Amino acid sequence: MVAPSPRPDDLAGLVKTYVYGDDRGAEDLLSQLSQRPAAELESTLRLVLAEPPKSDAPTGLLPNQPIHVGEDDFNYALYVPASYNVARAYPLIICLHGAGFSGDAYLERWQPRLKEEYILACPTLEDGAWWTREAEALVLAVLAQISRTYHVDLDRVFLTGMSNGGIGTFLIGTNHADRFAALVPMASAFPHALYPLLENAEPVPFYIIHGSRDQVMPIRFSRDLAAYLKHQGFQVVFREHDKEHPVAGGHFFPRDELPTLVEWLATQRRGPLPTQIAAVRDRDHTDRVYWIRVDEPTPDVASFWTSEHDPEESRRLQDGAWARLQAVIEGNTISVTCKRIARYTVFVEDALLDLTRPIRVVTNGRVSFEGRVEPDSRLLLQDARARLDPHHLVVAAVTITLEQ
Numbered sequence: 001m002v003a004p005s006p007r008p009d010d011l012a013g014l015v016k017t018y019v020y021g022d023d024r025g026a027e028d029l030l031s032q033l034s035q036r037p038a039a040e041l042e043s044t045l046r047l048v049l050a051e052p053p054k055s056d057a058p059t060g061l062l063p064n065q066p067i068h069v070g071e072d073d074f075n076y077a078l079y080v081p082a083s084y085n086v087a088r089a090y091p092l093i094i095c096l097h098g099a100g101f102s103g104d105a106y107l108e109r110w111q112p113r114l115k116e117e118y119i120l121a122c123p124t125l126e127d128g129a130w131w132t133r134e135a136e137a138l139v140l141a142v143l144a145q146i147s148r149t150y151h152v153d154l155d156r157v158f159l160t161g162m163s164n165g166g167i168g169t170f171l172i173g174t175n176h177a178d179r180f181a182a183l184v185p186m187a188s189a190f191p192h193a194l195y196p197l198l199e200n201a202e203p204v205p206f207y208i209i210h211g212s213r214d215q216v217m218p219i220r221f222s223r224d225l226a227a228y229l230k231h232q233g234f235q236v237v238f239r240e241h242d243k244e245h246p247v248a249g250g251h252f253f254p255r256d257e258l259p260t261l262v263e264w265l266a267t268q269r270r271g272p273l274p275t276q277i278a279a280v281r282d283r284d285h286t287d288r289v290y291w292i293r294v295d296e297p298t299p300d301v302a303s304f305w306t307s308e309h310d311p312e313e314s315r316r317l318q319d320g321a322w323a324r325l326q327a328v329i330e331g332n333t334i335s336v337t338c339k340r341i342a343r344y345t346v347f348v349e350d351a352l353l354d355l356t357r358p359i360r361v362v363t364n365g366r367v368s369f370e371g372r373v374e375p376d377s378r379l380l381l382q383d384a385r386a387r388l389d390p391h392h393l394v395v396a397a398v399t400i401t402l403e404q
Helices: 011-020 026-033 038-050 103-113 133-149 164-175 192-201 220-231 255-265 311-318 377-387
Strands: 060-069 072-080 090-096 119-124 152-162 182-186 206-211 236-241 276-281 292-297 323-330 333-339 341-348 359-363 366-371 396-401
Touching: 011 026, 011 038, 011 377, 026 377, 038 377, 060 103, 060 133, 072 103, 072 133, 090 103, 090 133, 090 164, 103 119, 103 255, 119 133, 133 152, 133 164, 152 164, 164 182, 164 192, 182 255, 192 220, 192 276, 192 311, 206 220, 206 255, 220 236, 236 255, 276 292, 292 323, 323 341, 333 341, 359 396, 366 396
Parallel strands: 090 119, 090 152, 152 182, 182 206, 206 236, 333 359
Antiparallel strands: 060 072, 072 119, 276 323, 292 341, 323 333, 341 396, 359 366
8 A cells, every 4th residue: 555645735744755765766856845944854854764664564573675775676674573662762783794605694694693783784795795786885885775665773783794794894894984983893804904994993993803723814914904994093892712623613702792782782883974084085985974964076086996906006006095084063163175176175063163154265374265154955855865864964065166
């Protein structure tokens, strides 16, 4: 049975249809709603996004859930507690499998070890190639689809992975750090050439597990990384074990490590928006990091996706050809220091900046913008649909183009 369309005067119904509906008709509805005042839309969005989704969604073990991402079809395994109560917001764990496994297999391994406190999602990717463009899009799509169907606590979304899945945890987690409350890579590795990406995730705690007898991913990778994170002042827990599995040897996640991990996860929440952030980007990643986005790197910035098959591009990454930006908010002034960036955008949230007063943007010591910024209804709606986050609504933006 198809639900009736909201009346033209039912603002909350129209907003809910736009935010949670599929792509069909979304642009027309966006054009209609964006004529409304931003203040009216913002208050309505907070109410709509704070409401729990539909209450008739299935629960229990749900293997082989289909998901369409771009032009490709994937699937993921899902567990929703049998005691699921739509009135309660549940933390979500997204778990990335290793090579030779599937999401269904990982769901079977993880779910019995967790209490009924978490929604658990385990996407499947052929060969466990979690460092690819498709992998990143899949993880973000799974997060969006589950958030549209179940009452997810977006301040308690955790990304974890084993082996290849741990590599994906590092890459996806550092490129989209503002979406996760913690990153938990296991028996994994992160090349030194990619360490600059860690700067994106400075506000996010890490929990790293690795076996000292791991023959597949040597323990030195995690030892080096944990030492680096601690030296940089990051929040990090490093758990090193000496156990061996009869089949996997030291390359596994011991069952008895889970209670300590779950106890730690129970204490973790995504923090408030930081007033000081860093954005380190390659040519392929121009997504927002917290409240800033690198729209256009300069031509000399390297491409991560190309580096997978091009030794010269890989060398450029190792040589540090990244776009870098550091930004600090003090009062209504945003001070930005950047390198290898032609254009960037600052996204305005009420919690950080006061739109009733002029905003000042200073780039590399020079004033790039100074003046009043008007709320943008269209941007507000689009961002709310993309992120479904009632705690973080973007009401305006300032784009800065730099002279080269």
